[in-house]
Amino acid sequence: xTRALLLLGLLLLAGCGFRPVYATxxxxxxxxxxxxxxxxxxxxNRFGQLTREALEARLERGGPGRVHRYRLVTNLDLSSDAxxxxxxxxxxxxxxxxxxxxxxxxxxxxGATLAHGxxxxxxxxxxxxxxxFAADLSNEAVQRRIARSLADQIALQLAxxxxxxxxxxx
Numbered sequence: 501x502t503r504a505l506l507l508l509g510l511l512l513l514a515g516c517g518f519r520p521v522y523a524t525x526x527x528x529x530x531x532x533x534x535x536x537x538x539x540x541x542x543x544x545n546r547f548g549q550l551t552r553e554a555l556e557a558r559l560e561r562g563g564p565g566r567v568h569r570y571r572l573v574t575n576l577d578l579s580s581d582a583x584x585x586x587x588x589x590x591x592x593x594x595x596x597x598x599x600x601x602x603x604x605x606x607x608x609x610x611g612a613t614l615a616h617g618x619x620x621x622x623x624x625x626x627x628x629x630x631x632x633f634a635a636d637l638s639n640e641a642v643q644r645r646i647a648r649s650l651a652d653q654i655a656l657q658l659a660x661x662x663x664x665x666x667x668x669x670x
Contacts (some may be wrong), residue, residue, distance in 0.1 A: 534662030554651035583628035598646035619653035
């Protein structure tokens with residue numbers, strides 16, 4: 501019974517035009533080809549390093565060393581809010597909001613802008629009394645999660661761009 505439902509579900513997905521974005525063959529293959537040809541520009545500060553590292557991990561699926569035809573420039577903003585505040589004005593929960601404005605440009609003499617977009621993520625951590633080292637570790641862990649989430653969103657937006665605008669053959 502389970503196999504029959506699974507098979508029916510797959511047939512329904514195929515009938516509605518579903519195509520995996522990251523397919524290595526078929527109509528979605530240009531997305532992976534395009535992603536692997538992107539050079540990620542340097543992003544300043546520690547949060548920028550984390551985001552760039554996450555982006556490169558998602559874009560270099562074909563392996564490093566490929567020809568770069570595109571350049572991805574990302575501007576990041578990371579803000580924080582004290583959400584949980586005790587009566588003595590001490591914060592007990594911090595919310596971090598990460599926003600990435602990205603631009604994809606041609607890596608040729610024209611440098612034409614091909615696509616741009618925005619990614620956003622919100623996460624937070626609890627602040628425990630007199631545990632400053634723990635708060636620093638929690639802050640860095642949240643920044644890593646936000647960086648990975650922003651990289652996922654940007655990679656998906658770029659894959660959708662390349663699905664509709666396939667790169668020229670190598």
